[in-house]
Amino acid sequence: MSLVSTPSILSRRTMRHIDWLLIVMSLVLGSLEGRYTLSAQITLQLLTFYGVFFLLSFITPLNRQRGPRLAYVGFNVLVFTMAASASLSFPLQMYWFLAKSCFSLGRRDAIMTTVLTGASFLLAYRWNLPNALALLAERGIERWLDPNYIFFNQLSFYMGASSFTLVFVHIVIAEQKSRYEAEALTQQVKTLAATLERTRIARDIHDSLGHSLTTLDVQLELAQQLYQRDSVKTEESLNKAKRLTSQCLDEVRRSVQTMRAEKFDLNDAIAALTDSIHEKQSLTLHQDLCLPPLPSQVGHQLYCIIQEGLTNIQKHAGATAVTLKGNQDTNGITVVLHDNGQGFNPSTPHEGFGIRGMRERTQLLEGDFTVQSTVGEGTFLKVVIPYPTEPA
Incomplete structure (x- = not known):
């Protein structure tokens, strides 16, 4: 089952706004955690990656060919791998990217993207872990035991997780609403189709039989009135009624043949x-x-x-x-x-x-x-x- 039809729920503009919201939240939470006071190099790296995420927000290949969509996914995986190799992580952006991959790819490709992203990120992080531990030993662990740091770290985790949950629930609700509207529209179409079919049948009955049956009724009524007084006129009326009956049958046969014809x-x-x-x-x-x-x-x-x-x-x-x-x-x-x-x-x-x-x-x-x-x-x-x- 493909999930490619889901992007109609979220427009490119909405996705871009979510990208920007997550970037702003990451910047604010990083400031509260003190990530920008570690070193000028780390600060520059963080701002560079946020700049890349900002530029990527303008590229959302939802309805393009499979090739451009896979290229977009591959570039994002490369960005997160490079971040992990520098001991940097961007969980909000990474999980939102995985959600977007479900929108733009089929189920199989989305699962493969999730596995590839996780494997690349963890391998790069593991490869650079000795450097990160050396930096931790050099600067001491007092910073990470500080109550304020622990509080803001938990606060940032909660805000990030809750924001992502709200976005995800919004998507599910929008999808549900869209499905209900589609079902209601389908029912309206069925009702309209039935009405049009009744109208069509009424037209066909009128077109093929209406006039002939009306005239036939008049001729038979005339024959009833004249059959004792004027046998000649009665015979004429009956003959005309017979011709009209034959004409009705011919019209019915022609209409049926016309409607049943395959081509x-x-x-x-x-x-x-x-x-x-x-x-x-x-x-x-x-x-x-x-x-x-x-x-x-x-x-x-x-x-x-x-x-x-x-x-x-x-x-x-x-x-x-x-x-x-x-x-x-x-x-x-x-x-x-x-x-x-x-x-x-x-x-x-x-x-x-x-x-x-x-x-x-x-x-x-x-x-x-x-x-x-x-x-x-x-x-x-x-x-x-x-x-x-x-x-x-």
Whole structure:
């Protein structure tokens, strides 16, 4: 399991501020312990290492390639090894570095970094231990037995350990909060997906069956009223009802085949749709289509828009000619439907469910839907959608 996803909890800026806080704390605690009064050489070494830690705070390779991250880790290990070889230790910086290595590396690399850091530090410290003991013998042990020194040493240890604990707990709490928020967001996405699916099914039912079933119901009701008075008209109504029933079944089969197709081909689906119109309607259909291959979901939505537009023209417009155009240009993918029917007033406050469904489908594709119509002069529909980045 990799821990590389954790850095989203702590930004580079937050990590840098923690670096600076630990440096300031180390400087203050070192002053309380009297580390800067031992010798000018030790003071210079301490300040040099703190300067290096300050510069390293500006380098946090969280989301870079593995190579730069390992180079950053290796340089830090070298710094702590050099400090140990000079009998210097920086526990706050070292443990914080190990924590950061868990953020930027996978679990295996983080464990290896911890082992390597500890081994390098301890070996270097052990190698220089005789020099440290010689320096202690030279200066005497009274300093390390002084109550004030012991007190400040314990104080520095407590402050360092408690600060590191607070930082670590903050990280754990932030990770927990982030996980809870992610779970809540996932639940919202599921709810939204279910809502969108219900809306899609409602559109599909309306697009394929709504108009036909409404007309079928009217014809059957008319047949009920006329079957005793006018057998000829009754037969006409029943024949029309039979044709509508067959049409409904054809539309259901076509919709099911379209939804079950593993690879939806928009141009083939439109060709089948227009062929069925030619067979059943005395409608002149002019086509000028040059649509590129599209992802199945996008192609299916665009197909449903065209299908609904043609269905509305057949059942409401009273048109004799329709022009269907589709192409790709710099604006994206454009589809135009234009008929010479009776038209309607687009300023009416309540648009039909068909127009609304076409508009909603276009919005799902992040496109623009335009309706222009004048009573007696036909209707012009235009759909413009961006070309999808997802491969077809």
